[in-house]
Amino acid sequence: MAFSRRNFLKYAAMSAGGTLIADTPFLSARARAEAEGGNVRYVPTSCEMCFWKCGAIAKVEKNKQGEDVVVKLEGNPLHPQSMGKLCARGQAGIGQLYDENRLKRPMIRTGERGDGQYKEVSWEEAFNYTADKLKAVIEKYGPESIAMLSHGSPGDYFTNLLKALGSGNIAFSSFAQCKGIRDAAWELTFGHKPGSSCERVDLKNSKVIVLLGTHLGENMHNSQTQEFAEAVGHGAKIICVDPRYSTAASKASLWLPIKPGTDTALLLTWMNIIISEELYDKAYVEQYTVGFEQLKESVQQYTPEWCAKETDLPEADIVAAARDLGRYAPNVVIHPGRHVAWYGNDAQRSRATAILNAILGTWGRPGGMWLPAKGKFASFNDGYPKYSDPAKDPVIKGDYPFAGGEGLTQVVRDTTITGQPYPIKAWFICGTDAMKALPDQRQTLKAIANLDLMIAVDILPSETAMMADVILPECTYLERHDGLFKVEVREAGVGLRQPAVEPMYDTKPAWWIASELCKKMGLADFAVKDSWEARMRRQATAWGIDYDKLADTGYVSLPDSAFPYITADNQPEFKTDSEKIELFSQKLEEHNFDPVPKYEPTDEPEKGMYRLLYGRSPVHTFSRTINDQWLWELHKENQVWLNKKEAESLGVKDRQYVRLENQDKVVSDPIQVKVTERIRRDCVYMVHGFGHNAPRLSRAHKSGADDQQLITRYKVDPITGGTGMxxxxxxxxxxA
Structure with a gap:
C-alpha cells in the first residue's frame, strides 16, 4: 500500500496546524482526476471515524496487482463540516480499512458465550441461523422481545428491520450516555435542540466563549475546532470552566478550575449577577421570553460569596466572568456541550446553560447561536409499507417523561435482566461496544447472560461483538454507500457516502445485511428494492438534487437556506407551547420538577479517594479507533492525571504504573501516572476508550486501562433518564 506511517504523521501534523491543502484545487472528483492523469481516482465521501460526518476525499490508485487502493484521505473544501481539512482520525480511515484484525467473514459461536470460539460460515448459513433463532424468540416471547443497541449509521437500517418485525425497543447510546439530556433541556427552553450533528455555536464571530467541561481541541469536532481556532486568533475571550487544565483551557483568558459537580451553582450565580446588575438583554427578554420574573426571584439566593465557597473559585473571577458576558452580549455564547451525562441532575444544568444564553440574547445573534437553516426536504420512504404499531409499548423511555426517541440503553439492559414488564431475549448490537458505552459492566454481562440470541453487526472484533451468537461483518465506510445525509449548519445541504473501493474479504454494507434479513423473516416489502445507490438516486430526485453532481463534489447546498441571524424580516420561531423561550417551564412544573433550575450538591469523595473524570483523545473516537494502526502509533495507552501535591503525598512518580481501585473494590489494569499541576487535587482524569479486553484486537488489547470498568455506579437524571457517570x-x- 502506497501510504507510509511517515506520510501519515506528516499529514496529521499539517492538518493539526491547519495547513493541509489538496495537491490540486478541488472542483470535482472527475475534473481533478483528469487534471492529474494516470491511474488515479478521487472519490468524495463522508468520514465515519467519528460522528461529525466530515466531507472527505479518497485518493485511489492502482497497485502493482491492478487493485484499487486508497492511498490518501483529505478534507473536502466544499463541505462545511470539514472545510478542506481532516483531523488525524479522519486521515487514518485508511488504517481502519486495511486493519488486519477486521472481521472478515460471518461467524457463528461454537463455544461458551465469551470464550471467543467461532466457526466461519457463508452469508446464507448466517442468515438462516439468525432468522431461525429470531423466529423462535418471536414465537415464544413476541416481537417486542427483540431489542437493538446502536450507535452510528448501521442502526438506521436495522431500525427498519425491528419496526417491521413489530418491536420499538431501539436505543442509541448517544441519548442516555451523551447528548440527549442536553437536547431535551434545550427543547424545553427554546423548542429546539442546540444543533443536530453540529451545535449551532457561532464561534468565529464570538467575543466571549464559555466552555463548561467542553474539551474543544480534544474531542476534535472538525469544523467547530477550526472556528474555535479562528475565534482565538481574533482575540475572543475564552472562559474555560473545568477541573482540569485542558487544551481549550490553555487558550483561555480565564481558567476556572471548578470543584466537580458545582457547575449549576456557577451558572445560577452568573444569572443573578447579570440580572441584578441589569447586564441582560432587556429588549430581547421582553420580546422573546416568558418567565423572567420567576427566574429573577429564584436566582437571587445564589450570591457570588456563596458561589465562591461552593465552587472553590475566587469570588472576583466569578464576578468578572459574569460581567464580561454582560459587557459583550449578545455576541457571546455559553457552549451547550455534547457529552453532558455527569452527575444525575444534568437536565437542569443544561437548562441553566440554555437560560443563561437566552437572557444574554445569544439565540439568533452573531457570535451566539445561529438560527436553524430553512432548507426543506421532501418526505421520502421509497414506498415502504407503514409499520404496524407494536402489540406492546416499547420500554425504551422507562418512567422518564422527557426521554427522547433515541431511547435509553440502560433501560433496555435492565429490562433484559428483570424480564419486567416483559422479557427481552434477543439483542442486535450495531456499531457499538456496549461494554465500553454503558455504565456498570457487571450489569451488561448479566443482561447478555439472559439472552437467547445476540447478533453483532460490526467492523472489528470488539469485546461485545465477541460475545455474540452470530457475527455479521460490516464493511467500512470507505467500501459502501450510505446516506443521503442532511447537513444542517448555517445553511442546509446534502452530503453522501459512497465507496472508494469494493468491500474487502467477505464483508457487506449494513443496508444489505438488514435488507437480506428482512427477506429471510418474510418481510420482503421492507427490503431495499435494488441497491442503496439506486435508492439514493430516487431520494435525490425527490429532494430536487442532481445526484451525479453530488457524487462528483460530495456536497450540494440548498439555495436560500441560510438565515442565521435575527432581522426584522427573519424572526425566530420557538417550538414551545408559549411560542417563546421558556425561562420558567410549565411542562416541568406539571411533572413535579423545578420549573426554574435549582442547585443540588453532589457527593464528596472520602479521604484518600478521588473523583474519577474522563474525556477524549484528539486522535481517538471513544473505543472505536484504538486498534487503528496509525492512531495507535500516536496514542498507544492512556494515563491517569494526578495532581503534583497529591503525587508527592502518595510517593508516586511521573510515568510510574499504578492501579486504580474504585469504591466498589473494582481494580483497573495498570495505568501510567501523569503527574501534573493541571488538575485539581480532589480528582483524577483519564482518557476514555482504552484497556480493551478483546484478544483479537492485537494493538488495542490491554493497552492502557478501562475507565468504564471503574464506572460501577451512576445516577439517573429523573427528567430524561440520562446516566450521570x-x-x-x-x-x-x-x-501495579
Missing amino acids: RVNFVKIIKE
Whole structure:
C-alpha cells in the first residue's frame, strides 16, 4: 500500500496546524482526476471515524496487482463540516480499512458465550441461523422481545428491520450516555435542540466563549475546532470552566478550575449577577421570553460569596466572568456541550446553560447561536409499507417523561435482566461496544447472560461483538454507500457516502445485511428494492438534487437556506407551547420538577479517594479507533492525571504504573501516572476508550486501562433518564 506511517504523521501534523491543502484545487472528483492523469481516482465521501460526518476525499490508485487502493484521505473544501481539512482520525480511515484484525467473514459461536470460539460460515448459513433463532424468540416471547443497541449509521437500517418485525425497543447510546439530556433541556427552553450533528455555536464571530467541561481541541469536532481556532486568533475571550487544565483551557483568558459537580451553582450565580446588575438583554427578554420574573426571584439566593465557597473559585473571577458576558452580549455564547451525562441532575444544568444564553440574547445573534437553516426536504420512504404499531409499548423511555426517541440503553439492559414488564431475549448490537458505552459492566454481562440470541453487526472484533451468537461483518465506510445525509449548519445541504473501493474479504454494507434479513423473516416489502445507490438516486430526485453532481463534489447546498441571524424580516420561531423561550417551564412544573433550575450538591469523595473524570483523545473516537494502526502509533495507552501535591503525598512518580481501585473494590489494569499541576487535587482524569479486553484486537488489547470498568455506579437524571457517570471515586494502588 502506497501510504507510509511517515506520510501519515506528516499529514496529521499539517492538518493539526491547519495547513493541509489538496495537491490540486478541488472542483470535482472527475475534473481533478483528469487534471492529474494516470491511474488515479478521487472519490468524495463522508468520514465515519467519528460522528461529525466530515466531507472527505479518497485518493485511489492502482497497485502493482491492478487493485484499487486508497492511498490518501483529505478534507473536502466544499463541505462545511470539514472545510478542506481532516483531523488525524479522519486521515487514518485508511488504517481502519486495511486493519488486519477486521472481521472478515460471518461467524457463528461454537463455544461458551465469551470464550471467543467461532466457526466461519457463508452469508446464507448466517442468515438462516439468525432468522431461525429470531423466529423462535418471536414465537415464544413476541416481537417486542427483540431489542437493538446502536450507535452510528448501521442502526438506521436495522431500525427498519425491528419496526417491521413489530418491536420499538431501539436505543442509541448517544441519548442516555451523551447528548440527549442536553437536547431535551434545550427543547424545553427554546423548542429546539442546540444543533443536530453540529451545535449551532457561532464561534468565529464570538467575543466571549464559555466552555463548561467542553474539551474543544480534544474531542476534535472538525469544523467547530477550526472556528474555535479562528475565534482565538481574533482575540475572543475564552472562559474555560473545568477541573482540569485542558487544551481549550490553555487558550483561555480565564481558567476556572471548578470543584466537580458545582457547575449549576456557577451558572445560577452568573444569572443573578447579570440580572441584578441589569447586564441582560432587556429588549430581547421582553420580546422573546416568558418567565423572567420567576427566574429573577429564584436566582437571587445564589450570591457570588456563596458561589465562591461552593465552587472553590475566587469570588472576583466569578464576578468578572459574569460581567464580561454582560459587557459583550449578545455576541457571546455559553457552549451547550455534547457529552453532558455527569452527575444525575444534568437536565437542569443544561437548562441553566440554555437560560443563561437566552437572557444574554445569544439565540439568533452573531457570535451566539445561529438560527436553524430553512432548507426543506421532501418526505421520502421509497414506498415502504407503514409499520404496524407494536402489540406492546416499547420500554425504551422507562418512567422518564422527557426521554427522547433515541431511547435509553440502560433501560433496555435492565429490562433484559428483570424480564419486567416483559422479557427481552434477543439483542442486535450495531456499531457499538456496549461494554465500553454503558455504565456498570457487571450489569451488561448479566443482561447478555439472559439472552437467547445476540447478533453483532460490526467492523472489528470488539469485546461485545465477541460475545455474540452470530457475527455479521460490516464493511467500512470507505467500501459502501450510505446516506443521503442532511447537513444542517448555517445553511442546509446534502452530503453522501459512497465507496472508494469494493468491500474487502467477505464483508457487506449494513443496508444489505438488514435488507437480506428482512427477506429471510418474510418481510420482503421492507427490503431495499435494488441497491442503496439506486435508492439514493430516487431520494435525490425527490429532494430536487442532481445526484451525479453530488457524487462528483460530495456536497450540494440548498439555495436560500441560510438565515442565521435575527432581522426584522427573519424572526425566530420557538417550538414551545408559549411560542417563546421558556425561562420558567410549565411542562416541568406539571411533572413535579423545578420549573426554574435549582442547585443540588453532589457527593464528596472520602479521604484518600478521588473523583474519577474522563474525556477524549484528539486522535481517538471513544473505543472505536484504538486498534487503528496509525492512531495507535500516536496514542498507544492512556494515563491517569494526578495532581503534583497529591503525587508527592502518595510517593508516586511521573510515568510510574499504578492501579486504580474504585469504591466498589473494582481494580483497573495498570495505568501510567501523569503527574501534573493541571488538575485539581480532589480528582483524577483519564482518557476514555482504552484497556480493551478483546484478544483479537492485537494493538488495542490491554493497552492502557478501562475507565468504564471503574464506572460501577451512576445516577439517573429523573427528567430524561440520562446516566450521570462522574459519581465514581478511586484510590491509587502503587503496586501495579
